[in-house]
Amino acid sequence: MKVAKQSSEKKLTLIDVAVAAGVSAITVSRVINQPEKVSEALRHQVQKAIDMLGYIPNQYASSLASSKSKVIGVAIPSLSNTVFTDVLRGIYDVMGTAGYKVLLVDTHYSPLEEEKMIRTLLSQAPEALIITGGDQTKTCQNLLQKARVPVVQIMEILSQPLDMNVGFSHWQAGYDVATHLLSEGYARVGFIGARMDQRVQQRMQGFKKALEDAGKLWKNFIVTSPEPSSIEMGGELFKSLLASTNGVVDAVFCANDDLALGALFESQRMNINVPGDLALCGFNDIEAARFVNPSLTSVQVGRYEMGVKAAEMVINRLNGKMDEPKIVDMGYQIKKRQSTTN
Amino acid sequence: MKVAKQSSEKKLTLIDVAVAAGVSAITVSRVINQPEKVSEALRHQVQKAIDMLGYIPNQYASSLASSKSKVIGVAIPSLSNTVFTDVLRGIYDVMGTAGYKVLLVDTHYSPLEEEKMIRTLLSQAPEALIITGGDQTKTCQNLLQKARVPVVQIMEILSQPLDMNVGFSHWQAGYDVATHLLSEGYARVGFIGARMDQRVQQRMQGFKKALEDAGKLWKNFIVTSPEPSSIEMGGELFKSLLASTNGVVDAVFCANDDLALGALFESQRMNINVPGDLALCGFNDIEAARFVNPSLTSVQVGRYEMGVKAAEMVINRLNGKMDEPKIVDMGYQIKKRQSTTN
DNA sequence: CTGATAAATGATAGCGCAATCATTCATCTT
DNA sequence: AAGATGAATGATTGCGCTATCATTTATCAG
Known part of the structure; x- marks a missing residue:
C-alpha cells in the first residue's frame, strides 16, 4: 500500500x-x-x-452521479413548539436509521415563507418531502406537482391531500372536547385560542358546531388572538374571556396546553378554583398537563408516532411499495383529568 | 422565445x-x-x-462545480429539549436570511452518535459546523481538524475550543446559584439532576464547590439520575432527595426547570409549602418558570441570542473577517422569584 | 474615425462520483 | 480438460452546473 x-x-x-x-x-x-x-x-x-x-x-458528486440525494426535506411552522419537534423526533429517528439526511426548514406559519422554503428544499433534490398541513400557496402546489417528489402532509387529515397524508381530524377533536364538557354538566363553555393557524381554526369550528348543536354557542364566549401562543397569552386571553362573559363561564377549552396552563396559573392567582369554580381543558397533552395541580384534561395525540409513520410512508414509497394506504388517521384521545372533574 | x-x-x-x-x-x-x-x-x-x-x-451540480455548498451543519443533543430548539431558532433565522441551508442532526447526547452524525454532515461539504459542547470523541476531533471547516462549539465555554466558541460558564452559574441560596439564608441545600451531560455536571460541580467553601456540602444532599430529564423525573428525584435527607433539606437547586417544576408539583401534592417550607431554584428560565405559582427562581440564558451569535460568527468567518473574537461568553442572569423568597 | 477600454455574452472544460459495460479470474459441470 | 458460469474488478463516460478564458458588442477619448 x-x-x-x-x-x-x-x-x-x-x-x-x-x-x-x-x-x-x-x-x-x-x-x-x-x-x-x-x-x-x-x-x-x-x-x-x-x-x-x-x-x-463528497455527497454532491455522489448525488449528481447517481441522482440519489438521500435527503428528505421537512417543513414545519415553528421550531419552538414541542408539537412539531415531537413529530420531528419521530422523523429523524426513522430517517437516520434508514440512512437519510433530513433538511429541515421553519416556515414561521407563513404560506409565503413556506413556498420560498420549499423552493430551497427542492433545489436539494430531495427524494421526498414532509410538509405541515394543507395551506400551501397555489404556486407552491404547482412546484410540488412538477417536482414529482413523494409528499407527505402531516398534522391534520386533509380533504384533498397532494399525495400522502398523516394526521387526525382537528375538527372532530374540537367537537368531541365540547361534547365531553357538555356531558360533564358544564353549560357555559368558552374557548380561547391564539395563533389561529388552520388546525386551531378547525378545532374551534368543531367546538362551535357541538355547542351550536346543543344550543349553547354564544359569540362572547370565544376569545382569540392572532399572536403566538404562550403561557402568558393564555393568562391574557383567559382574563379577556372572563371580562367578555362577565365571569359566568364555567369551562374553557384552550386551543393548546400552553394556553391552558396560562389560564390555570392565572386563575390560581385570581383565587378561582379549578375545577371547583371552573373547568379547563387543554390540547396536545404535553408532559406538564399530567403533573400540574390540578392535573389538566387534554387531548393526547401520538406526535412522535405520527413522525415515525410519515417517515415510514416515505420510505415505503421510495422502496417501491405503492400499495400502502396514502392516508393515515392517527386519531387522538381525550385524557380526562382533575381540571374537568365536576 | x-x-x-x-x-x-x-x-x-x-x-x-x-x-x-x-x-x-x-x-x-x-x-x-x-x-x-x-x-x-x-x-x-x-x-x-x-x-x-x-x-x-440542481444544488448538487452547482455545489460540485463551485465547491460552495451554502450548507451549515448543526449538531444538537436533543430535538425535544427547548433549550436546544431555542438556540436552533436563532441559527435558522440568521442562516435563512443569509441564504444558507441548515442541515441538522440529533446526537441523542452520545459522543459516538455525534461522531457518526458529524461524518454525515461533513459528507455534505458544509461550509461550517455548529456543534454542541466539547465532549467530541478523539476521532471526531480529528475529522473536524482535517475537514478545515470553521466550527463553533455552543452552549458552554470550553477551556480548549476546537475553533470558535459561544456559551457561558455552567460551573460559575452553579456556583452562583448555590451562593445565592446560601446568602438567602438557606443552610441545607440539595441538588437534583438528571441526564447528567457535561453541562449539568459542571453546574453541579460549581454548586458543590460553593457549598464546600461554605462548609455545607453533604453527599446525601445530591441526588442524580442518568435517565432523561423530565417533569416526572423531577418529582421522583425530589422524593429521593427527601428520603436521603430525612426531609431536612430547605432548598433545592434543580439542574433544569423541568426538574424544578416536577419538584414543585410534587411538593404541592405532598403539602410542602414552597417557598415557606422549601425553596426551589431551576435552570434555563423557560416560560413556565415565570408564570407558575409560586413563580420559579431560575437562571436565564439568552439561548436564541446564542444561536444568533453563533450563526453570525460563522458568517463573519466565511466572509473573511478573521479579526472577530473567537470566544464569546453570553453570560446568564439569576432571576429571583417567589420560589426562593425566604 | 480610430483604437482602447469596459461591459455583456458565449465556448469549453472539469468538479468527484457512480452507471454502464467490459474484462479478468476463480469455480464448477460434465 | 474444455467450456460454462458467475464473482470480482476495472475503464469509460456523463450527471448539471460554474470557473475560466475567449469573444463580441458598446462606449469613449483624442
Missing part, C-alpha cells in the same frame, strides 16, 4: 484513496456503497486506506 | 431554460447567481423562461 502525504492541502477524493489502496476508483466507491460486491481482502485494504486518510465522500 | 414542452418527463436543466430563452446556459446561470452581470433585458427574458418552466436549479 502506497502512503500518501498526510497533510495534503487539497481535499481528498476517491482517487487518492484508490491510489493509496492500489485499486481503482470504482472499487473504493463499491467498498463504500455496496461492500458486499467487493472481496473481503480488498475491502479491508481499502477501508484501511479510507481510515488512514480520513476520507469522507 | 421558443417554448419547450410543458410537461416533459425528464427533469429540467439549465440548458432547457437556455434554449427556451434563446441564450447560452452560462447566461442562465448568471441570471440566477450574479444577476447584476446580465443586462436587464436578457435578465427579464431569462427569468420569464425560468418561471414559465418552473425551473429549479
